[in-house]
Amino acid sequence: MENPFRPSFGVNPPLLVGRDAELLDFVDALESGPGAPGRATLYTGLRGVGKTVMLNEAESLARERGWVVVSETGVPGIVDRLVQSRLPEVAAQLEVAVGGAETRRRLTSVSLPFHLGGVTWQPPAAAQQLDLRAQINALTDHLADHSTGLLITVDELHRADRAGMRELVATLQHCFREQRPIAFAGAGLPAAITDLLNDDVLTFLRRADRHHLGAVDPADVSDALRTPLHAAGYEITDAALDMATRGTGGYPFLIQLVGYWTCRTLTNGQPTTLIDTTAAAAGVQAARRRLGSLVHEPALQDLSDVDRTFLTAMALDQGPSRTATIADRMGVDTNYAAQYRRRLIAADLITPAGHGRIDYTLPQLREYLREHAASSVDHEDLQPAAPEHPSPSTGM
Template identity: 35%
Template sequence: MTNPFTPGFGLTPIILAGRDIAIDEFAAALAGTVPEARAILISGQRGAGKTVLLTEFRELALEAGWTDLRMHTSSTSLLEELRGQAISRLREIDPEAETSRLTSARVMNVSAQRDIVQRYEGEGEPLAVVLDRLAELAEAEGGGLLITLDELQSVDRDQLHALTQHVQDLIGSGHAVAFLAAGVRTGVDALLDHERTTFLRRAHRLEVGSVDVGTAAEAIRMTVADTAKSITPEAAVLAGEISRGYPYLIQLIGSKAWQNSGDAEVIEVEDVRGARDAVVAAMIKNVHGPALRGLSARKREYLRAMLEDEGPSAVGDIARRMGIDPRNQSTYRERLIEDDLIRPAGRGFVEYALPYLDEALRHEEREGVGADVEPDRGVRRSHRGRRA
């Protein structure tokens, strides 16, 4: 049986956990009930489900008959990519994309010659005209025009401004247009500080993150229920607890427990419990590693000062352990909150913002910064060795 879980980044799971409200609101926006919610900015940490939600929104739009244009931050020019995709769509749906004209005729024998004219060949019409025509045709088919952009934190600010200016012009012309963008929160916040990102600052902001443990357990149970296997209630609950509601971990613990169950028809508590170490190691490598990379020594010291506490840490205790004035710790506190590594936990208290960050820091203390959690092991013959 094929493993139904999808722990890879950006892969859409079979069951979405904790996104009902956001999906219902966007469906209403597409239907015209709340058109102001058609401009959405999705942000969150790596593995929080940003791309998954962006993809789900796009699929909802396609099902509703909308025409989509997917932009990529890796492109040399967003406007050139926008023009190319828009013209490609127009060639598919515009009845006037191809016309003919009479170039010669013979009256006595009643013969004529006509040339085919491609309306969208070459530079031709300005981009604004091309987009206006595409939006008009999309609406005529009962939908609208959807433009999406993932990995927003990597985009060139001036190109983004030019792109969103076209979106605003289309909206101002009364067209049904939706704009969806997603990116890592810290990068998105820095981008929004730019004076030319006013349109995005007015967009509907969606912060995605962890769900409650009960929802995580139910998502795992429902994912398994769609297969020939089953999972015991106790195993599902334990899997939810290990995931701590983090979307990436929900898929990861489900996938590892599925593997551990082998050919058995039921996933048991032992299968889930035996997957914990591998799940934490993957979280440290794939999420904490990039988040901690390049962190200053003082910020890292602040995080390590929190390790002595089982729960939230008092900022006064952190300052004392670091040997600094309690008033000065606020600088590091605010920066680490901006980095999505800690979060407020009541007046005068903070806690780690990511699951298992404490274990990642303890691993660094034991093995050194940047040390691999799962060093490669084992030896085997290569294809050359096997042939020999």
């Protein structure tokens, strides 16, 4: 039987839930015309919370309204890619897309190759001569004539090179000021976006609509599990649905993982389409095991040993940790620990939790570190905890 769930990054879920308000804001922005605040939108949130999927949705909403979409990822060289490939490609596609008899005649009367705002659009090689602003101006002049617009999306903004972002944002700012039909949607990790917004040249982005994507409500989670299950021919008992729903903690990636592994372990055993609590429990357990390699491991692997030791020292606590306690456990002074605290907050792995405490941002990271501490850090490096905290041997 087909497994309806999609536990992969960047892949649209069978049913997207809990994001209606954010999507409506974007539709409003497209339909309200230049100047609407949502014409520049930022989606922030943790790995696996659904940022890329939101950009995918924003892109479809724009395309449905006849908009042209340019989709980019924030790896260095963004302006070069836009200028040399993406924008010329779009211009070329427009020629093809408007190939219906009536429109073709209209366009031909304007003149081909594509005549855009007084600039004759050449194939990519020659188009390289036009800079970012000139290309976007030409394209938006043309799109304005057709009452549509240009949407530029940039995923993984936290990885973009600063010089490229400055040029792109300055260009967008000009376009907004000139009331051009253009929209921008970006996505990235929260701490890195905050860092980006602190750049003096990027103040324009501070006025963007900012949506922090978080956990999804239990009712929505149940819907995101039940509807695809039913459509694929599965049945699920109320108790099992409840268990699966709680097992996700509202974390979108876990919705797909729990759904997927529940179906997968079910068909592994006896041939049945009924999901009971035994099957749901197995699915939740299998999903949570995968979260380690799919989310925790990649998040940890770029870190230094000291960063990891810091995070592992936090796992000795049942809830938010005090920096001073972590410094004690690591056998280092508080200033040194504070430096790593800052680094880890910037990397979005921990977040201030009030009263000088810090906590993990990713679900289940504490449990993951407790399970893997023995292999990833040398226990002997961690000093015994302060008396009010559990010691390494009892805490793990």
